[in-house]
Amino acid sequence: MxxxxxxxxIDLSALGISHDDGQMKRVVGGAMDRIRAMEPRASSPEDTSxxxxxxxxWYPGLAAAALVAVVAGATVLSGNMRRGRYDDAQVAARxxxxxxxxxxxxxxxxxATFHGLDR
Amino acid sequence: xTESDASLVARARSGDASAFETLIQRHFRGAFLxxxxxxxxxxxxxxxxxxxFVRCWERIDDCRDAAKFGAWLxxxxxxxxxxxxxxxxxxxxxxxxxxxxxASVASPESELDRRELRAVxxxxxxxxxxxxxEVVLLHDHEGWPHAEVAARLDxxxxxxxxxxxxxxxxxxxxxxxxxxxxxxxRD
Numbered sequence: 318m319x320x321x322x323x324x325x326x327i328d329l330s331a332l333g334i335s336h337d338d339g340q341m342k343r344v345v346g347g348a349m350d351r352i353r354a355m356e357p358r359a360s361s362p363e364d365t366s367x368x369x370x371x372x373x374x375w376y377p378g379l380a381a382a383a384l385v386a387v388v389a390g391a392t393v394l395s396g397n398m399r400r401g402r403y404d405d406a407q408v409a410a411r412x413x414x415x416x417x418x419x420x421x422x423x424x425x426x427x428x429a430t431f432h433g434l435d436r
Numbered sequence: 437x438t439e440s441d442a443s444l445v446a447r448a449r450s451g452d453a454s455a456f457e458t459l460i461q462r463h464f465r466g467a468f469l470x471x472x473x474x475x476x477x478x479x480x481x482x483x484x485x486x487x488x489f490v491r492c493w494e495r496i497d498d499c500r501d502a503a504k505f506g507a508w509l510x511x512x513x514x515x516x517x518x519x520x521x522x523x524x525x526x527x528x529x530x531x532x533x534x535x536x537x538x539a540s541v542a543s544p545e546s547e548l549d550r551r552e553l554r555a556v557x558x559x560x561x562x563x564x565x566x567x568x569x570e571v572v573l574l575h576d577h578e579g580w581p582h583a584e585v586a587a588r589l590d591x592x593x594x595x596x597x598x599x600x601x602x603x604x605x606x607x608x609x610x611x612x613x614x615x616x617x618x619x620x621x622r623d
């Protein structure tokens with residue numbers, strides 16, 4: 318898309334500041350000479366590196382771990398399904414026991430109780 | 437594929453000077469023009485750019501949004517140029533004992549004309565606000581679209597358009613009784 322402002326622009330070429338590769342090389346080169354002559358940056362490079370790496374890989378790491386957990390869970394469930402159904406009566410008995418004692422099951426108990434049920 | 441600013445900043449933070457060099461090459465032109473907008477002298481603008489680049493390397497951890505490295509760099513250049521301008525203003529009122537001979541260098545007539553024309557333009561530009569001068573240089577001289585000007589100067593596109601419009605109106609008013617040399621230069 319064209320920019321309508323371009324047609325109305327003021328000619329500033331007489332300023333004599335056109336693009337100049339030599340100028341960029343000279344200025345950037347001068348800065349880089351000064352930078353490379355410096356001591357390593359104030360913060361410890363090792364510490365900075367570790368922190369940077371942790372920060373960089375934190376979210377991708379979490380995503381990868383979640384993916385592994387989902388795949389592993391699905392694999393376990395499908396394996397158990399293939400092994401056959403649990404007895405519904407056993408499940409019902411366990412639920413009744415929890416209700417009677419007021420026990421609040423944790424994730425592991427729930428998983429073990431309903432393990433392999435095709436519901 | 438071109439590596440993103442954010443990725444280059446991450447490498448620079450871990451001490452990779454070549455990644456930083458790529459960054460400042462990428463943003464050099466904008467940095468130089470912002471420095472010019474504040475100083476009007478090529479050599480001063482170059483010095484300021486070099487100082488600002490070194491300062492950015494030293495403080496790269498302060499660049500909170502690595503994807504906006506360009507805007508951060510230009511802000512540093514602007515601050516450095518501002519300090520330099522104040523320093524030059526103080527120095528300008530002091531006698532320059534060692535300046536003898538500089539003004540006596542003979543220049544060809546065409547070079548004199550060019551210098552005068554440049555001076556007319558810079559005098560007009562100096563009547564603008566700092567941000568107006570930056571916008572008009574980046575847009576009208578460098579040809580950047582408003583989206584790019586806005587991103588680098590960390591302003592909205594609307595404000596970029598407004599600053600440009602105001603700057604052009606002021607400049608046209610100042611230059612309308614133009615020195616005929618300006619027309620000659622354009623031809």
